[in-house]
Amino acid sequence: AQRVTQPEKLLSVFKGAPVELKCNYSYSGSPELFWYVQYSRQRLQLLLRHISRESIKGFTADLNKGETSFHLKKPFAQEEDSAMYYCALNGCRGNNRLAFGKGNQVVVIP
């Protein structure tokens, strides 16, 4: 079974401080991991995926298969980073059925 855990529901950080959102997953095979973001009054959108290995809006995430983690990091938080962040997993390539974590509410304090 696929399961995604995001332990912290709410994270408040000061502007300029580092941000780290934890994501752990449970899946026996080789998963595909994603981070989705939902800004206030906007739709859910893809932030980044582990396959692309790129930095989006200053965010990076590294898949650690040993620790079954895909933590999201940004060295210097900006006010516009305030949003809900969801970690998601696709375990079965080809069917694209995403399993989501419960999400993290990030509040960046000016």
Add this chain to the structure above:
Amino acid sequence: SAVISQKPSRDICQRGTSLTIQCQVDSQVTMMFWYRQQPGQSLTLIATANQGSEATYESGFVIDKFPISRPNLTFSTLTVSNMSPEDSSIYLCSVMDWDAETQYFGPGTRLLVL
């Protein structure tokens, strides 16, 4: 990226009634999905909408409660039948972009059942 619209954006319904939610995409897509996000919860996949055949439902969801149609590659509907307050949720349509291997989400339909 695909542009997705949903109708209605929100509704308040009485117990025992049904609501049909529409999802329209501005381009042909192979895969369309319906998710539910209950208050304080994460997104849960209800079903995959298959064009020309019956939808594929996830565990815990059945066709009688959530009938789905997908008459073509740009449109799908989800009906929430015989509603109860437990069906109060945000219902989201998503589509698969095969070029980018990315799922795009619609704006969601916020449903409140009284």
